[in-house]
Amino acid sequence: MLFNSWEFIILLVITLICFYSVPQCAARKCIQTTVFIIASAIFYAWEDWRLLILLLLSCGGNAVATVHILRKRIAGDESGVKRWVKGTVAANLLLLGIFKYAGLMLGLVPGIPDSWVQWACSIPLPIGISFYTFHGISMVVDMSRGKVHAYDGMLDTKKKSGLYITTLRDMGLYLLMFPQLIAGPIIKAHYFWPQLKEKLWHAIDWSRACRYLITGYFFKMVVADNLAPVTEMLVSARYVQSSDGIILLILLLGYSVQIFADFCGYSMIAIGLASLFGYRFPINFNFPYISTSLTQFWQRWNMTLSAWLRDYLYIPLGGNRKGRARTYVNLFLVMFLGGLWHGADWKFALWGSLHGLVLALERLVGQTTWGKKLRIPQWISIPYCLFVVCSLWITFLMPDIEMVELFFRQVCTNFCTSLSGVFMSRDVYCVLLFSSFVLVYHIWGWMRENKQQHLPVYRGSLSYPGALVYGFMLFMILTNSGPQSGFVYFQF
Amino acid sequence: MNVTLKKKRRWYLVLTAILGCLACLGIQRSLFCWLENHRGNFVSPLGLEISLIRLQNIQKLKGDTLMMGSSITERFRSNETTAVLGIPGNSFVSGLELMENVVEFPVGTTYILETNNILNEPNELVLVDARKWDFRVFRGSPHFSVAAKPSNLILSYLAFVLRPGADNSSTNCDAVPALSPEPLVQVNDMTAEEQTEWRRVIDGVRKIRQKGGRICMVRLPVSDASRYQASYEAACKIAKFAQIPVLNYNTPYWRNSLHFTDGTHLDSRARSTSMFRDVIVRDAKNCAR
Structure with missing residues (x-):
């Protein structure tokens, strides 16, 4: 159901x-x-x-x-x-x-x-x-x-x-x-x-329940379900072969937004439903796309899975207590198994392994003397992390390695044949329109984290502008939901 | 803040959310009316989306002529007298399946069937996706139907303002000479194997005849003249078997006078495309059986 x-x-x-x-x-x-x-x-x-x-x-x-x-x-x-x-x-x-x-x-x-x-x-x-x-x-x-x-x-x-x-x-x-x-x-x-x-x-905490339910259903039914018919074309070899690289990259961005909206939406609905029954579930996503490193990304994305893997796998394996080399091995192993947990397919293992590799690299760099002194501004680190995460989603999405190769080959060799064609494409319009909601959500998250309290958007509790936003989301759920589809994470 | 004040504030917040929702509905309604008054198209200009939007298209179909086929046909737009139902990668048979229980055309309607992809197997994704839609309470509602989706309205608005559609202007095809059906005498008869293999198409033709429809097949032009030759030959055999006239527009005249976006599909925004549609309808009405 x-x-x-x-x-x-x-x-x-x-x-x-x-x-x-x-x-x-x-x-x-x-x-x-x-x-x-x-x-x-x-x-x-x-x-x-x-x-x-x-x-x-x-x-x-x-x-x-x-x-x-x-x-x-x-x-x-x-x-x-x-x-x-x-x-x-x-x-x-x-x-x-x-x-x-x-x-x-x-x-x-x-x-x-x-x-x-x-x-x-x-x-x-x-x-x-x-x-x-x-x-x-x-x-x-x-x-x-x-x-x-x-x-x-x-x-x-x-x-x-x-x-x-x-x-x-x-x-x-x-x-x-x-x-x-x-x-x-x-x-x-x-x-x-x-x-x-x-x-x-x-x-019953009605405020919490309603907020999570409305946001969750909005993410799922409006953002993810409307993006699904567009991004599913990425798995078609014929489509990839005949499309410009720039359109493929925009669709990949759309897939990154879709998978976030789908899973985050599901988690939010779950939190809201649990609140209706008097239970309190932990949050599962904490604005992952404003992470400044992959390490931080995993502290914000599917947080409950990350915490589970840390407590029941990484720490029992020795964590970072058994020397530097063992720490890297543990990190890699946990991410490999975490990847494989997502599905019985080597592509998921590859996806997890690549994440493990980048995590280990980040840790390696962070532990060097110059790495410790290094202070990367957020306007560089956030796009870096987003780029790495989105690029790695391709191994998660594509049915096989040949398709991944085809995708990147197309991006590199046929980037843009006609710019007007890009802007006239309905797919591009669809991705940009529905991604904008997730973008605004993350900007709001970034403001909240950086305590931009002078901005009217930051409020400790629900305010009247906030209520208007929920009214807008409710309206969009009623009038702009996409074709009903299952949740991406059901298959795992 | 005491408890009563807190409760009061909570109700005010709920009220604000409801008001926000209603305000959005008002804006949506205004945009819908504006587009309706200006004869804007409520569907995607490229019309390549499957499922809901396509089903909505089907619900809106009307007229005394129905053009059916693949995405090549889909580039023609429906108007008051001609309904267009094209499904990417599919033949007219899938269109018939989609129309079942959704829309009915009167006896005497002219069915124009595209030959280019006539033998294609149905794309189950398209059919299943469309059948899934059962939220019929709001069908046709200017607030909740698929046509009134805010994202579609914005797109329609952009399409209307930035690229006025060809359908908004009338076309005159009197100057274009009429095309006569291909003589099918020299075409071989269908073999028994072919009759079995093409059963779906033959059944589709039979179904249209049972509805009292008049049929005409058309070969639509593509840049590469020899493309879809095999489908055309098969269509000719079916046409001979079922006594259907075939119009072949895959001629240098049409290939030169039309604008293709990718060698196969016509530019749906070009004025020549809607004139071409009117030419096909005129010729097909003259010879359909």
């Missing part, structure tokens, strides 16, 4: 009514959680109910492991905790491996018949598997590290089955919760568990 579909709006209204109409009683939290889980299950199983089986398997397995880890931790059995954590993480990764990477991995093994590889490639990819697997891992690791204390007092007071049921229910909500189920943001267990309590209608 898509957030921008009528079915979802109906489901949301019914769920909200059921969720908040639970009377004040001892079991209120339990009933509310159950209502939310049922709604999420309907949301997830809307296209294919069989998807639920795998998710329930993951949920059950992680819940059982969580209880066991809790027991071992309370009993002070460190080796037992480690054993369980290793086993559960391996099981989660195995699940991900089978359903997402089986074809890719089998293809690497020499001597494997092609029919086997094709069979492995034909295993359907369950939507959101990358996200709920990461959630599962987050829970068991956080429980082992003693960051989640929700059940500490239950070991003595509750019966064995009661503890399992409570954990299963909470785990169910954590993995299934529909605002973040399919494309994140990835919420760490220690951030989510303290929020598991009964929710009240009058405690």
Whole structure:
């Protein structure tokens, strides 16, 4: 089910009514959680109910492991905790491996018949598997590290089955919760568990919910959906061959804007929806296109994934504590795996690796004596970062390396045959028009960060001009949405 | 600030947002009316976008003649008497599919079918994308329909102000000699394999006949005279089989008098393009069967 579909709006209204109409009683939290889980299950199983089986398997397995880890931790059995954590993480990764990477991995093994590889490639990819697997891992690791204390007092007071049921229910909500189920943001267990309590209608943060929902839907339905039909032409070899390089570059800029608007829009809708149910999700994007370096870009883009990779991969690998060479290797490895997480295709690995390479280079330069003294003005560093990020999106977008090569060859050899043709192109108009919204959004972000408080645009809270802007966005959602399409990150 | 004042401010903010939304609707409505009064085109001048805009085009189709084909046909613009439905890379058959349940033409309508891409398989993307659109509540509304999308209105405005369209001026094609249908006697009959292979096209022709339409096939000119020769030969066989007249405009006269943007597609803004459309309609009406 898509957030921008009528079915979802109906489901949301019914769920909200059921969720908040639970009377004040001892079991209120339990009933509310159950209502939310049922709604999420309907949301997830809307296209294919069989998807639920795998998710329930993951949920059950992680819940059982969580209880066991809790027991071992309370009993002070460190080796037992480690054993369980290793086993559960391996099981989660195995699940991900089978359903997402089986074809890719089998293809690497020499001597494997092609029919086997094709069979492995034909295993359907369950939507959101990358996200709920990461959630599962987050829970068991956080429980082992003693960051989640929700059940500490239950070991003595509750019966064995009661503890399992409570954990299963909470785990169910954590993995299934529909605002973040399919494309994140990835919420760490220690951030989510303290929020598991009964929710009240009058405690809804309407301002936050409306602001995020309107902006999210605006980004998705107006910006991303209108850009999608234009930028999808970039994957056509015939189109690339017959277009001027300058138009291709403008379309690449359009794709960069589209992927931002699509994913940021989804995350904002998720935050807004969670607010309606009394949950607070972390922000996932913090004006990434005004980053002054790639390092900063990854602190602003898909922030929850970056934080997850840092906490559960980079730091356990040793982070920057094991010498300079190991730091570079770790950086590269994390980005390689992060790239591969986006899809079972070597092009994603290449995209991640190139990011890792530039990150390592930036770090290398930053650690030299002259690099430490170097102060690059923002009017150089922001375009530099934007250029690197946009250029690397091409490896993310194109179906194969040949297409990437064709794209750059066309840009270099056939840059501009007719300038009037460029300005008369509807595609260029479309990209420039819809990118301008994202540009304005980033300029506003830059002003806010640089505390340009003398400018009328900067306000701590929502102001009347701000309300007018939201009115404009609402109008655009109603009248200017593009053809309905899925979210780009659904495929991951 | 006390709680009542805070609540009051919150409501004022909501009211401001609603007022902002209504103000935008007012501006959009004014622009729409302005363009309507000035006979501006509400669709993309190049008309290459698929899906919603194309479907909107279909909903607006009217007249006693319907030109169908690929993007080559699409460069002609619809007017009060002639409807144009061209889909990039597709034959007229895809157009028929798109029109199904959306628009109906009366008995006696002249169907002009482009031969250049007549054998092309349908582009499923175009069809699926158009079928997805089910937000019909606001169809035709000057506020919410696709034609009234603010981005399209701005584009239409720019197109109108910067590059006045050819359709806004009347054309006179009396001076152009009429073209007669090609004699198809020397064309071979269709083989059984060809009948199977071209089943979709033959069925499409049959469907038009069932609707009471009169048909004429036209070969549109392209810079490279020999291009689309195979399609033309196939079209001639189909025409012979189904007793349809064929007009061949791929002559030096038309190749020289028209302006092509890329050797294949006509310049949709050139005045000669709309005159050419009127010539085709005039000739086709005379011979369609």
